[in-house]
Amino acid sequence: MRVGIIGAGSIGLLFAAYLSRLFDVTVYTRSQEQANEIDLHGISLLNRMDRTVAVVKAVPITDWQGSDELTIVAVKQYQLFSIIERLKQTPTMPENLLFLQNGMGHLKLLNDLKGTNLYVGSVEHGALRENLYTVRHNGAGTTNVAVYKGDSGFLQWLTGVVSKVFPMTYQEEYLAMLEKKLIANALINPLTAILQVQNGVLVDNPFYYKILQNLFCEISAILNLKQPEEYWGQVIKICQQTADNRSSMLKDIEANRLTEVDAILGYLLEEADRKGITSPQLVTLYYLIKGKESQGER
């Protein structure tokens, strides 16, 4: 099967490296330079144990035709808009599209895409791109996938096949799946980025724990969670299990990159606004991150 992966950041490279063991993978890059580098070196995948090289095709996104049987979109949420525009203009709409963005802000963009199977995924792997063709797989987790629109047959088959080389878990409910990830991201990412601490500090420090609780109450009201304890328990578990990790938003802030704050807190604030709910603590957190982002730009 031909698999296209749009986006060659850490997640794009990670998926390309593993899936190339099963499928004929093409990576679509933003720059010609990166395509050249990947063509030359392959994708270098670093594990705790070893380094392997995956051979894939790499072409700039401008050459994308949409002819792969499965297309995985692995760009950041804030880069998705231009990708969706490109998808809409393609004569042959890809049959199966899997979106791996954080947050839930991208769902409304997907409604513009017609006549195709749309899947969404939530990635629980830790990965860091070390150079244009090298990715380090830090934390092995799974990728939860669910049907957003269309038929589940292909996705269930895919999950079964992929799982042999790279954990993938089929989920029935895309909403619950994405909400879980969103809540964890909304609680852990901005706070760790503002405080410049590892994930575990949020539960070890009693004052930060208190902030987590207060923020969770606001989020629970916005999403109208039926079983908040379950979601809360999951957040605490993630903080404990990834205690030594630095969150992606912390890394983005440190590297003066744009963060995914709009996909995460921005989405929640829009939802709050739509429902007429005030969420002053999320607002404060949002502006703290936006402010830090704009400081980094200078």
Add this chain to the structure above:
Amino acid sequence: MRVGIIGAGSIGLLFAAYLSRLFDVTVYTRSQEQANEIDLHGISLLNRMDRTVAVVKAVPITDWQGSDELTIVAVKQYQLFSIIERLKQTPTMPENLLFLQNGMGHLKLLNDLKGTNLYVGSVEHGALRENLYTVRHNGAGTTNVAVYKGDSGFLQWLTGVVSKVFPMTYQEEYLAMLEKKLIANALINPLTAILQVQNGVLVDNPFYYKILQNLFCEISAILNLKQPEEYWGQVIKICQQTADNRSSMLKDIEANRLTEVDAILGYLLEEADRKGITSPQLVTLYYLIKGKESQGER
């Protein structure tokens, strides 16, 4: 006149150095070591222009008798409790007491002191203690003083005399005077400490400015401000005038010292609680600082 100054931090040393030009000053220190150093070297006062040495008496606070005609209490708010206990146990209660603490949390402690003139001051000088007997006078401002309880005659006289060597401004209303300082401290100190930025960044960065506005709304409601615009304008002016300064709370956090967050935000949160007002953004800020303090302790 004999003037006693309790506390030999930056503000205590600054006042001792200037007032020694007019009065017979004794500094009461926490440690015998600091008393010895001050006895040996005098107080070294560094200005932008020059260095002068002030000769004062220095004794440990344990030797304090309360016999000075004016006693200035220049310890941090969180050190005040033990000083007040000592004052209450003194046979000869000092006649004139001037308290220079930040915030307003200390006012309720003053009500326990009987039969004496109580004054409060709000210091607008920038000062940094460089070693046990050296203080750098960074930003020349004034000291606002007002009567908290008792007679105004002495304080008005004092203001007139002191002003010749060290700016001092008599204020009619202690409440408005302290509120102004409290509001500025509550807005500027915690945010700069969390973000690790200079004061000016808060008004230059549009996202941080937005946080300032939101926080100000909460504070304005808690204090039931009649003319909020005036207070708001003053905060913005301070940020602009001290744009390159690092706030005292930022310096405290960086040096792993306790901050004055309880005197500042703690007081506001108690007031909010007493009045049944919710102030979620101040709560978040409070826990962020408390968390940072407790991280520093480790």
